[in-house]
Amino acid sequence: MNRCTVFFVLKRYAVLVALSMATLMCVPVSAGAQGNPSEQLSGKLVITGSSTMAPLIVEIGKRFESLHPKVRVDVQTGGSSRGITDAKQELADIGMSSRLLKDEEKADLVTYILARDGVCFLVHKSNPIEALTDQQIVDIFTGKITNWKQVGGRDAAVTVINRADGRSELELFSHHFKVKPMDIKAHLIAGDNEQGIKTLAGNPHAIIYMSVGTSEYDAAQGIPIKLLPLGGVAASTANVRNETFPFARPLVLVAKSNPNPLTKEFIDFALSPKVHDLIDELSFVPIK
C-alpha cells in the first residue's frame, strides 16, 4: 500500500515538473530589437534606472505595447546611477535618471527630459510652523538649530530625516543649498519616497525633503503631512508647472547617441503629448 503510494507520487511529480517546464518554455523570447521602420516594430526594449521613475515608465511602456503588439518593454529598477551606467555599457537600451547627468557621465550619452518635479520640505501636519527661510533650513539640517522653538514652533527637539546617500534628492539638496552631505546632521535616514513619508507621518517633530508630486498626492489622501513653501512660493505641482517654484529637478531618459529604431520610437513616444495624462497621474509635470 504505502510503497505504491510513494512511487505513484514520485512518478507523477517528475512528470508534472517536466510537463510544466516544457509548456512554459514553449514560447521563446525574441532577443534584441529589430529595426524595420516600414513594417511593424518588434523586439524587446530594456529600461533600467531610477525607482522614482519606474512606475511611470512601466505605464508608458504598456501604452506603447498596446500600439505595437510585437514589442515588449521590460523595466527594471536599480537607481539612477545604475540606469546611467547600464545605458553607457549597453546593458540596457534606455536609462532612467531622476537627476541631470554629471559631467563625467555625459560621454556619448544623450539626455532627453521627460518631465519635471519639485523638491520641497515636509513637516508633520500638527507642526505649527508655516514657513522656513533658506538659512533656517540649512541650520536645521546642519544641526545648528536643534529645537523647534528656535524657529517659532513648539518646544520640542527637531528630528532631521535625511535621504539615503546616492538618492538624487540628496544630491539636489546639497547642490541647491550649498551644503556638503557630510555636514548634514541626520537623526534618521529614509530610502524610498514612501518610506520617508511614513516615517514623517509617525513623528510629529520631524522634517524631511521630498518630491513635490509625491507629497501633494499623499497630503490629498489624508496623510498628516504639510508642505512648506520655499522662498515665498507654495509647494505644488502647479507652481512647478509655471516654473515659479525655486527647487525643481528634471526626470530624464538617457540613451546612446545612435539609438536603434525601436529605442528612438519609444523615446519619441515618451516625449510626445500622448503620455501627458500618465505623467499627470503620477503627479509629475510634463514638459510642454
Added chain:
Amino acid sequence: MTSSMSYPLSPSNRDKLVIGLLRLCATFAGAIVLFIVVFLAIESLPTLRHIGLFRFFTDASWYPSQGLYNLTPMLWGTLFAMVGSVLIATPLGILSAVFCHYYASPAVARPYRWLIELLAGIPSVVYGFWGLVVLVPLIGAIHPPGPSLLAGIVILTIMILPTIALMADANLANVPQQYLRGAAALGLPRWATIRRVVFPAAKSGLFTGVILETGRAIGETMAILMVCGNVVQTPHSLFDPMRTLTANIALEMAYALGDHRAALFVSGLVLMAMIAALVGAADWISRGRIYG
C-alpha cells in the same frame, strides 16, 4: 519483498548507485556556500588590496565618498539586533511549542499551529510596513525619534519566532511516548516532565532551530531597513537609531561604484565570517553532547 519488482541492478549495486547520487546531491548543496564566499571574495579583492582590512575597523566613520570605511558601528548594530531578538524569540518560541503539545487542548493547539505556520511566510516588507506605521510611532511616543534598535529587535523577534516555534514543535512531537509514560509512571508533574525529560530528548532539534533562527536574524534586510533609522552610529541605548550591515548593503549597492562597491562586498564577507564563527562555536559546544 523486493522480488515482486525486478531491477536491472543487484541490490548492493543499486545501493552503491543511490549512495553515489546522494553524495552528489550533498556535495552540490554544500558547495553553494563556497560559491558565494568565492564570489564575495572576488568582488571585494580590489579594495582589500589597496585599502587593507585594518582600515575597515579603524577609520573615523563610514563615509565612502570621503574614503572612510569603518564598519564597526554597523557591526555593533547587527550584533545587538541579533542578540536581542534571539534572546527574546527562543524562550517565546519554545514555550509556544510546549503550549501546543502539553498545555493546550487539541482544538486550541491546531489553529495556534496554523497561525504560526502562516506567520513564517509573511514577507519582510509587510512586517517592515507594519513596524513603520504602527510600532515606530508607538516607540516614538515613549522616546523620540521612534525608529530605533528597539524597533529592530521587536520586528526581528516577530520574524524569527515562527522558525524556532515550528522546529521545536516538530521535535517535541518526536519525543517517544515511552519517555512520557515513564515520567507519568514515576509521578512527575507536567513541568518537571517537560524540563527534565522532554527538553533533553529534543535538544538536537531545538539546537538546530536556534541556529536557523540566528541565521535568519543576522540576514534580515528589508524590515530592518524600514524600522531602524539607518543612521551610521553605534547604538548606546535601545532607543538609538542604527544601521545594520545588511541594510547598508541594500541602501548603497544601487549606486556604489569602484572602491565603494567593493567595500560593500567586504561587509558581506564580514557577515559571512560572523555566521561562520557562530556556527563554529555551536559546533564546538554541541560536540558529542547534542548529536551524540
Added chain:
Amino acid sequence: MVNALERYHGGREWLASTLVWSAAALVIATFCWILGDILWHGLSHLSWTFLTAPPRNAGREGGIGPILVSTAVILGVCLGVSLPIGVGTAVLLAEFTTDESLFGRLTRRSLDVLSGVPSIVFGLFGNAFFCKTLGLGFSILSGGLTLACMVLPILIRSTEEGFRSVPSEYRLSAASLGLSRTTTLVHLLLPAAVPGLLVGLVLGVGRAIAETAALIFTSGYVDRMPESLLDSGRALSIHIFDLSMNVPGGDANAYASALVLVVLLLAINGMASWLAEHWLHRRIVTA
C-alpha cells in the same frame, strides 16, 4: 512530607503554567494585531477581478493576475530544484554518514552558514551567477534558482531531523529481514520521515514567498504575464514592496496583495498538513 512535596511541585507548576500561557497569549496577540491590520485594510479591495486582472496605473488599479502567476512559477522552480537535492542531501546526512565523518560535519556546517547568508547577498550572488555568468538575465528561472539556494538549508535540516526521529528499530528490523538499504529507505524510512520533510517544506515555502531583496535583483520588476521561464516576472512580495514604498497612493492595493499572499500561504500550508495526515494515516503505527 507528601504535603511539602505537593506544595513545592504545585508552586513550580503554577509558575510554569502561567509562563507558558502568557507566552502563548503574547504570541497570539501580536500576530492577531498584524493580521488584523492587514485584514482590516485589505479586505475591502479584494475581488475576483483583483485576482485575475493585470495591474493598471502603476498597480494602484487593476489587479495582480500576472503577478500571482509569476510568483507561482518562481515557487515551482524553487521547489522543483530544492526538493530533490534537499531530500537527497538530508537522506545522506541522516542515514549514510556517521556523526564523526568529516564529510557529514563539513556539509552540515556549510549548510548552517548558508542559512545565515543575508537575503541581499543572495540577491547579489544570484544576479552575478545566474543572471550574468550563466546568461539567464532577469528571469523567473534566475529567481527560482536563487530562492532554491536560500531554501535548501531549512529543508535539509528539518528533513534530517525527521529522519533522525525514526526509531532505529525500523532500520534494524529491515536489516534483519535482508532488505537492501535503498529499499529500506524508499519504502520504510521516507514515509516515516515525512512529517519532518513537511515542516521543512512549510518553512521553506514561507521563506521563499516572503523573500524580497533576493528577487529584486534576479527575477526583476516586470509585471506582465510571463510567457516562458526566461521572462522577467514580478513576485508578489516585490509588488507589495513597490506599492507600499515607492508608488504614492499604493497602500490600499498593497494591503489587498498582502491579504492574498496570506490566504495563499494558508492554502499551501493546509495542503501540506492534509498530505501529512494522509501519509501518517498509512504509516506503521508505533506501540
